[in-house]
Amino acid sequence: MSSSPGAAAAKPEPSRSMLARMRDSDIWHSFTRSWITMIAALITFVLIFSAIFAHQIAPNDPFNLASLSLLDGGKPPFWSPDGEWRFPLGTDQQGRCVLSSILFGMRISLIVGFLGVVLAAVIGITLGLVSGYLGGTVDSVIMRIADVQLTFPAILIALLIDGTMRALVGTARSEVLVFWVLVVSIGLSFWVQYARTVRGSTMVERNKEYVQAARLIGLGRITILFRHVLPNVIGPVLVIVTINMALAIITEATLSFLGVGLPPTEPSLGTLIRIGNEFLFSGEWWVVIFPGLTLAALVLAINLLGDWLRDALNPKLR
Amino acid sequence: MLAFILRRIGQAILVLLTVALISFSLFRFVGDPTQQMTSQDTTLEERLQIRKNLGLDDPVVVQFARFIGNAARFDFGVSYQNRQPVAKLIGDRFPATMELAFASAMFALLVGIPMGVYAGLKPNSWLARLFQTVSLVGISLPTFLIGILLIFIFSVSFGLLPSFGRQGVVNLGFWTTGFLTWEGIRSLILPSITLGLFQMTLIMRLVRSEMMEVLRTDYVKFAKARGLTPRAVNYRHALKNTLIPVITITGLQLGSIIAFAIITETVFQWPGMGLMFLQAVQTVDIPIMSAYLLLVATLFVLINLIVDLLYALVDPRIRLSGKAA
Numbered sequence: 001m002s003s004s005p006g007a008a009a010a011k012p013e014p015s016r017s018m019l020a021r022m023r024d025s026d027i028w029h030s031f032t033r034s035w036i037t038m039i040a041a042l043i044t045f046v047l048i049f050s051a052i053f054a055h056q057i058a059p060n061d062p063f064n065l066a067s068l069s070l071l072d073g074g075k076p077p078f079w080s081p082d083g084e085w086r087f088p089l090g091t092d093q094q095g096r097c098v099l100s101s102i103l104f105g106m107r108i109s110l111i112v113g114f115l116g117v118v119l120a121a122v123i124g125i126t127l128g129l130v131s132g133y134l135g136g137t138v139d140s141v142i143m144r145i146a147d148v149q150l151t152f153p154a155i156l157i158a159l160l161i162d163g164t165m166r167a168l169v170g171t172a173r174s175e176v177l178v179f180w181v182l183v184v185s186i187g188l189s190f191w192v193q194y195a196r197t198v199r200g201s202t203m204v205e206r207n208k209e210y211v212q213a214a215r216l217i218g219l220g221r222i223t224i225l226f227r228h229v230l231p232n233v234i235g236p237v238l239v240i241v242t243i244n245m246a247l248a249i250i251t252e253a254t255l256s257f258l259g260v261g262l263p264p265t266e267p268s269l270g271t272l273i274r275i276g277n278e279f280l281f282s283g284e285w286w287v288v289i290f291p292g293l294t295l296a297a298l299v300l301a302i303n304l305l306g307d308w309l310r311d312a313l314n315p316k317l318r
Numbered sequence: 319m320l321a322f323i324l325r326r327i328g329q330a331i332l333v334l335l336t337v338a339l340i341s342f343s344l345f346r347f348v349g350d351p352t353q354q355m356t357s358q359d360t361t362l363e364e365r366l367q368i369r370k371n372l373g374l375d376d377p378v379v380v381q382f383a384r385f386i387g388n389a390a391r392f393d394f395g396v397s398y399q400n401r402q403p404v405a406k407l408i409g410d411r412f413p414a415t416m417e418l419a420f421a422s423a424m425f426a427l428l429v430g431i432p433m434g435v436y437a438g439l440k441p442n443s444w445l446a447r448l449f450q451t452v453s454l455v456g457i458s459l460p461t462f463l464i465g466i467l468l469i470f471i472f473s474v475s476f477g478l479l480p481s482f483g484r485q486g487v488v489n490l491g492f493w494t495t496g497f498l499t500w501e502g503i504r505s506l507i508l509p510s511i512t513l514g515l516f517q518m519t520l521i522m523r524l525v526r527s528e529m530m531e532v533l534r535t536d537y538v539k540f541a542k543a544r545g546l547t548p549r550a551v552n553y554r555h556a557l558k559n560t561l562i563p564v565i566t567i568t569g570l571q572l573g574s575i576i577a578f579a580i581i582t583e584t585v586f587q588w589p590g591m592g593l594m595f596l597q598a599v600q601t602v603d604i605p606i607m608s609a610y611l612l613l614v615a616t617l618f619v620l621i622n623l624i625v626d627l628l629y630a631l632v633d634p635r636i637r638l639s640g641k642a643a
Contacts, residue, residue: 151573152577254460254581258462258580258584280469285474289467292467295463296463
């Protein structure tokens, strides 16, 4: 990598020590102890990798109308007598390759889920920090809102926000708008858990000496909160992010399946399942079952990783 | 105790008022209801007349008061799409959702508790490990996917059970029921398994962990030492004590069963409130949306309140901390 010979000689040392440190760490140890976790990590990695490089991997382009042919419609997977290798997992009625649709759909599902979780984390962490640090009226108002929201399942809230925003902005025309409506619905449905966790640890950190010291040298509240308190309360949040990632993907898929998510022109896994579901009774099971199994594998693998991470990072369980 | 009850009821009313405000704002500020009811040819005068008839030109506070007053009398206005009173539409579909919810709660309890007890008593047997794996799948899979897979296996591949609709319904006048005919029960099986699977796995895991914890306690050891049969120790002493949290969780889960019914009803085209709500979201039928929201919120708050009060009755520690706060 490095161009100067002196630096090249010195370079390997820190990187090797970092690898060695990782190999000796508790987390790596508990990772290699559990073969289920390793399989889950492998599946997650393969799925995310193929979603990122969907353009390179996909055998066909399901969005290019010019390359679609109705003559290819309704082809079964390659192992059936009528199947072709051109379409490994068969095609739908319009002749779109199911495997390629899954790859692109998974990409959209992952992006929506990821952005939704990030938004939820940002809202939740900010409100949690403010609530825990300031206390008083601000704290009770935020926590009462959280209590009310916690009474209802997240999917119901997402559905409601989604429905309301669709009515407000009139999403009939714009796919981009639908995309962001989904992200915001997921973000606003999942912030409570972050806020509660961060608030709890902030209330502990608030009284520690380093915060008092920061206050003494005259730092502003925002600086103290985000530069000093935040790094100390962020740990548990990472576990919630992993577990919520699976939930967010499920939520997006559910909304799209219910017909209030992404449109068929920009299909996520949920949209694909919804479209495929209409062909289930005409015997073309592959159009719905393969996206369904992909979604199941993705969610299950991320959940397993999240479970492991929670146990591995929780010192009480050791 | 009285202070605790009053405080808890006060909170419940506050939550309900908040939800009422949200569903009223939906009603008032989202979209223009007259647009749904008119065509391009409607004149401005006609539009104004429609607004006046719907009471949309009164001050907001007056409208909110009227909204709450009407809601208390189960009057939620007229659906924009069907031109029928919302209360009647909901009333027609209420039994379908309630029977589905009841059947899936029964499924969750009657299957989940025995599985949990077995897995708690013999945590290392292969069957218990199988239960754990299955429960992980049940928790991870989204509801609609479970429904589709069940339809694929039992309706499409083997043709054993009906895949959609509510059949063999008997009208009792005030209630429609599918429990009285064989057809009705058959069409209820797949939807209620779909809806109850998540709750079943939850109950199974809960009973398992509670059971394992209780079996380690001193009184169970003492019961064993007294020479009681394993059956008496396991079921009379241990199981009884695991059931308190199970009852709480089941109560709280009733609310989410009703919410998740939206998805199950869509997959199976079950003519319940959830399907109606979803259609309302798609067509921006605000009166139905806000009425459903208010109804579900009331159910949730009531269930929460009852569970909390029961808990306080059972566990004196909660009562005392409630008094101190």
